[in-house]
Amino acid sequence: MPECAYITVLALGGPQNSVRQYAESADHDVHTGTLNDVDDSVDVLVLDDTTDCSPHRVLEHIREHGYDCGVLLLGDRDETTRGVDITLPADASTEEIRTGVVRVARRVAYEAVLDDLFDLCERRADLLDDGDEDALDAVSDRIRERRECTDDIAARFDEADYRAAFRDLD
Known part of the structure; x- marks a missing residue:
């Protein structure tokens, strides 16, 4: 994916308000869905650690299927999760999420x-x-x-x- 290419983002679970606001104002494709919706078209996965999807399970699913998407985790846990590109606080603003998604997409x-x-x-x-x-x-x-x-x-x-x-x- 070239630097300025179109970014496809998947937010897992029922995203919080800031993720919904980000999705509404984003200039790229943002979908909400479940772990089964992760596929090769997803560039960045946004995961709120308060949803039913555990970050470890999501990362295991991504590795098992060989997907190359980056992961942005929203959460307040102090632990570092290997395989997560960026962790933001659960109450991150729309702009913080937008900046985080772009950084993850750049890394991918x-x-x-x-x-x-x-x-x-x-x-x-x-x-x-x-x-x-x-x-x-x-x-x-x-x-x-x-x-x-x-x-x-x-x-x-x-x-x-x-x-x-x-x-x-x-």
Whole structure:
């Protein structure tokens, strides 16, 4: 998902007023639903930890199905939940939720572009052995584009975004 692409957000359970207000004023797609509504089209999942869905169950479901969505958790628990991109207080304002969703979407986009960049680099290494200059030039151009895209996205990162983007490298 490129940085400025359309964002699809799914809010699980019966969202609180600030999430409903955010959904009404958002310039992207915001749906409410259940865990069964999570699919590949969801970029950011907003989860209120006061609903019946436990954050651990939701994250397990996402991992089991291989979904690449980011997770924004609204809650007042002090515990840190691995796999949650951003945690906001349960009483977060509409603007805080909007900012959080954009930050999570940016992280998801960065990871997708980085994965593509790694795949292209592997393809380029194979082409170096094959000697196909035209294909090598085309892949090299795509690598340059992906690098520029990662640079553009990362330019908006803060320390927390970097930690989240590279947390799986442990």
